[in-house]
Amino acid sequence: MSATTHPEDFVFERTVAPIRRTGWGFYAAVLPLLAVIAWGFYAYITQLRGGLGETGMNRPLYWGVYMANFVFFIGISHAGTLISAILRVTSAEWRRPITRCAEVITVFALMFGGLSVLIDLGRPDRLLNVIKYGRVMSPILWDVVCISTYMTGSLIYLYLPLIPDVAILRDKKVGWTWLYRILALGYTGTDRQKHRIEKLIGVMAVLIIPIAVSVHTVVSYIFATTLQPAWHSTIFGPYFVVGAIFSGIAALMIAMAIIRKTMGLEGVLKDIHFNRLGMLLFVMTCIMIYFTFGIYLVEITGNEPAIMDVVMKKVTGEHAISFWSMIGGGFILPAIILAFPKGRTVTGCVVASVLILSSMWMERYLIIVPTLARPRLPMPEGMYTPTWVEWSITFGCLAAFALGYILFAKVFPIVSLWEIEEGKETAIPEVTGKFQEYMPAEKVN
Numbered sequence: 091m092s093a094t095t096h097p098e099d100f101v102f103e104r105t106v107a108p109i110r111r112t113g114w115g116f117y118a119a120v121l122p123l124l125a126v127i128a129w130g131f132y133a134y135i136t137q138l139r140g141g142l143g144e145t146g147m148n149r150p151l152y153w154g155v156y157m158a159n160f161v162f163f164i165g166i167s168h169a170g171t172l173i174s175a176i177l178r179v180t181s182a183e184w185r186r187p188i189t190r191c192a193e194v195i196t197v198f199a200l201m202f203g204g205l206s207v208l209i210d211l212g213r214p215d216r217l218l219n220v221i222k223y224g225r226v227m228s229p230i231l232w233d234v235v236c237i238s239t240y241m242t243g244s245l246i247y248l249y250l251p252l253i254p255d256v257a258i259l260r261d262k263k264v265g266w267t268w269l270y271r272i273l274a275l276g277y278t279g280t281d282r283q284k285h286r287i288e289k290l291i292g293v294m295a296v297l298i299i300p301i302a303v304s305v306h307t308v309v310s311y312i313f314a315t316t317l318q319p320a321w322h323s324t325i326f327g328p329y330f331v332v333g334a335i336f337s338g339i340a341a342l343m344i345a346m347a348i349i350r351k352t353m354g355l356e357g358v359l360k361d362i363h364f365n366r367l368g369m370l371l372f373v374m375t376c377i378m379i380y381f382t383f384g385i386y387l388v389e390i391t392g393n394e395p396a397i398m399d400v401v402m403k404k405v406t407g408e409h410a411i412s413f414w415s416m417i418g419g420g421f422i423l424p425a426i427i428l429a430f431p432k433g434r435t436v437t438g439c440v441v442a443s444v445l446i447l448s449s450m451w452m453e454r455y456l457i458i459v460p461t462l463a464r465p466r467l468p469m470p471e472g473m474y475t476p477t478w479v480e481w482s483i484t485f486g487c488l489a490a491f492a493l494g495y496i497l498f499a500k501v502f503p504i505v506s507l508w509e510i511e512e513g514k515e516t517a518i519p520e521v522t523g524k525f526q527e528y529m530p531a532e533k534v535n
Contacts, residue, residue, distance in 0.1 A: 101510060104354055105503045109265035112500075115352065119496060123489040130486015133479045134209065142212040144479045150465045151474040155484055156210035158454040161330075162337070163203035163491075164237070164309055165450065169195040169338030169345075171244050172302040175295040184366060186509040187358045191349060192342050193248045194504070198494045199341075200241045202487045209483055229311035236305045243301050247294045253277050253287060254508035266501060306334040318461050319396040320389060329381045336374040337450040340443035343367055345495065347440045349504055358505055361436065368434035371442065375425045382421065400460050409460055412452055420449020 108116070137144045147154050174192045177185035208214045224231035257277040260270040277283055310330035313321040323329075343364060350359040386405075389397050404413040424442035427433040433442070463472040498504070 101358055101505070102507060104358070105505045105507060106259065106262075106264050107353065108500050109259070109503070116496070116500065120493065123493045123496075126489035127486050127493065130483050130489065133482035133486065137209075137479050137483070144477060146475045146477050146480065148472060148474070150467070150469060151459065151462045151472040153210070153458050153462060154474055155455070155476045155480040156206050157458055158451060159484055159487060160203055160206035160210070161309060161454040161457075162451045163199045163206060163487075164306060165330075165334035165337045165454075166341040166447075167196045167199035167203060167240075167244070167338065168302055168306065168331075168334040169199070169342040171196045171240075171247055171298040172335060173338060173342065175247070175298045175302075178291070178295040179299070184363060186512075187355075187360075187505050188342070188346060188363055188367075189509065190248075190251065190504055190506045191346055191359075193244070193251075194495060194498050195338070195341055195345060196244045197241075197248055198491050198498075200237065200244060201494070202491050204237060204241070205487065209487075229308055229315050232308045233312060236301070236308045240298075240301050240305045243294065243298050247291075247298050249273075250287060250291050250294060251506055251509065252502060254279065254284075255503050255506060258507055259503070269501070303331055306330045313457065317466065319394075319464060319466065320400045320461050321457075323385065323388075325381070325385060325388075329385065332374065332377050332381055333450060333453065336371070336378050337447055339367060339371045339374060340446040340450075343371070343439045343443045344447070347436055349499070350436070353499075353504075355505065358510070364436050364439045365431070365434045368428050368439045368442070371439070371446070372425060372428035372434075375421060375428065375446070379421050379425065382417070396464070396466055399464050403460050403464070404456060409456060413456060416449040416452045416456065419445050420452070 145154065145156075169192050171193065174185065174189045177189070208217060211217060220231060220234055224234070253274060254277060256270040257274040257279065259265055260267055260274050277287075307327040307330065310326040314323055314326035316322065346359050346363065346367075350356055386401065389401050403409055424445050427438050427442045432438070459474050463474060465472075
């Protein structure tokens, strides 16, 4: 496809509409987000001036909401590169309209995941000590290396499929043409250029999968390589990876539903996309239920006093409401909704996804706080209540994440135009050919 060949007018016009003009809806979304971000920034300045004493963190609870945010954002980052890469590698043709929606989530989620660590530090400049004095045996150093590598790979993986689209916008003279001219790198859509782009995307799709898996595995090692009650577990690696994919799919479906509604892309982000992602999310829900059951079964039957103290505080103690809300509202109810075709509608998928994201943030919180409140050392139990500073910064980060996504869609096509056109030109004949290969021969020689 040449750079001057454009997809069907409907898809093109609807996708580039936010780039061409700015309506009242844009300001209605952006201005409240800016207000929340400003309040969060004020809260962070307050924390910088007053120190971590402005938060609810204390001894022995030296982690809290910020670290829950860190694990949560790193988790939903798997929505893009991992899901998109797997769908590309397996040649799932229905992926084409949703790949960029997912890949953008990855980049912004990683940004705010890393930012959450900086916010958690009373002295942000001390992050440099990890690089200066980092020890190879420390999972914190591995975490910095893995997340940095993942961020670099995710940016490349987002940028490569963007090149043909910015070339289309450049030639069409839509929007920020000076920026598109730079980013297009002289792409004109020749067969040679197209082959190179597809080859590079294929290589990155393969490389990004183990990188993504390693990131959340190493995040789990920050917990699992300590001797804290209920953390020292060999299952934490796969459990965190499964939880990341689980929450990542949920984040993707919420983003798709918003894009579909606000941009009028019902004919592009179709019901079938939500149905298939809903089936995938149902499978991940079942896996999460299995892993969660396995973890708590082992902890309860092991009957180690320190671990049982933590577990019972979740099951019947002060965290019981949060724990059972997470199990019932975040795992069981979404599984019931997504198990049936009538539940895998756009509305059903969004409801299930909101429940899942809420419960997965709570799951991260319940991993951190109950354990730190009951250390193995002979010291009194800790108490932790997040302050207005922590909640303000948290909502500020969520607002900034949403704003970044909106601004990206204001500058670049949020749906991959060239991939949809390529699907019409090449995918249909390829699928037809493969189908003929699979079918039994009419004659047996």
